[in-house]
Amino acid sequence: MMKFPSVVLGVFVVLVGLLTGADSGSIGQCDLSSPPPSWLTTNATGILEYAVAGQPTSGNNFCIQQTDHPNSLHELQVAYHIDLGDNTASSHAAEHHQRFSSQLDTQNGCVNNNTRIVYCFPLCLNNTLQNMVIESALKSSQPADVAQDIQRTTQLDWAITVMQVDYNDPNTHINASVFLVPDAWCSVYIGIRPKLGFDYLYEIQLGKILH
Template identity: 75%
Template sequence: MVLNYIVFIIFSTSLVLTNGNIGKCDLAIAPSTWLTTNATGILEYSTAGHPTNGNNYCIRQTETTNFLHELQVAYHIDLGNETYSKTLMKSVVRSISLDSQNGCVNNDTKVVYCFPLCLNVTLQNQVIESALKSNQPAFVAQDIQKTTKLNWAITVMQVDYNDPNTHINASVFLNPSAWCSVYVGIRPKLGFDYLYEIQLGKILD
C-alpha cells in the first residue's frame, strides 16, 4: 500500500491547559509544565524510558462508538529554571496523493514525510534512524531509548493514514533540553508504508 496523505498543521502560542486528569496525572498539580496529546486514529502505540502508571507520565486509550482509537498522553515536563511558552500543534491527515515533503535533518530517501518539533538536531536524527528500522512501535521505542541513552519518557504512536478522521492535537515546548517530537512517514523498500508520531519528554522525577 502506498502512503498517500497530506498533513495540515496549525500552531497557537496562546494555549492554556485546563485542569483534569489523564490516568493518575493531575494536570492541576504544579509546576504548570504539563504537555498533553489527544490523538484519534492510532493503530498501535508503545512506550519506553518511564512507566506510565506514575504521576508525571500517563497514557489513556479508549475506543469510541465509531471504533476510532483515541489516545491521550500527559507529560509533566522538567524545565528546570527555564520558562517556555507552550505551542499547540494540530495535525489532520487527508488521504490524497503527496510527493515527498521532508523537513527533517535526515535525508534518507525512505522518509517520504517528516515534520519535526525537535530543536536538538542530533536527537532528531537519532529518532528518525530508529523509525527507519521497523514498523513496530515497541521496537522503535526501545531502540530510541537504547541509542539516545536518555532518561526521558518516550511515546511512539503508529498513525492510521487511511482514516480521514485521524488527527493529533499536541502541546509542546520548543526546548531542546526537554522536548523532541517528530511526525515521520516511512516508505520501506519492502512491506507497507507507515506513519509515526514520536514524542520524547524530560519529565519530573
C-alpha cells in the same frame, strides 16, 4: 506494497502565549492541575498501535489513557509533566495539529535526508537527538522496537511514546501541545516507505519529565 494515498496528513503549528496556568482535568493518574504548570498533552484518534519506553506510565507525571467510543473511534491521550529546569519562566507552549489536507508532494523538513522518508515534520530543536529518533524510526515498522531503540541509542531517561498512525482513515487526527525547548522536548512526525513491506507513519514524542 501499500503506498501512502495521494492525500497525506498535513501539519500546521499554532503558537500560544507564555505558560501562566495549568490545564484542568486528568489523564489516567496524571492530575493536569498539579504544579508546576508545565503539562503537555496529546489527544489522538486513528492510532493503530503505540509503545512507550524510558519511564513507567504507572506514576503521576507520565500517563496514557485509551478510550473506546461507541462509534468505533479509539481515542488515545498522553500526558507529560515536563521538567523545564531554568527554562520554566521563558518557555512558550506550542500546539500542533495533524490532519488530512491536499498536500500531494513528498515533504521532508527534517535533518535526515534518507530517500525512504516520504514525509517528515519535526518539533525538535536538538538536531542530534532529532536525527537519532529518525534513525530508530527507519529501522522498524514496529512501535515497540522503535521505542526501545530510541531509549538504547539516546541513553536518556525521558518518557518516550511511539504512535503508529492510520494514514488510510480520514478521521485520523493528532492534537499535541509541545515545548520548543531543546533539552526538554523532541517530537517527530514521519512517514516511511521501506524497501520491503508496507509504508508506515509515526508520531514520536520524547519528553524530560519531572521525578
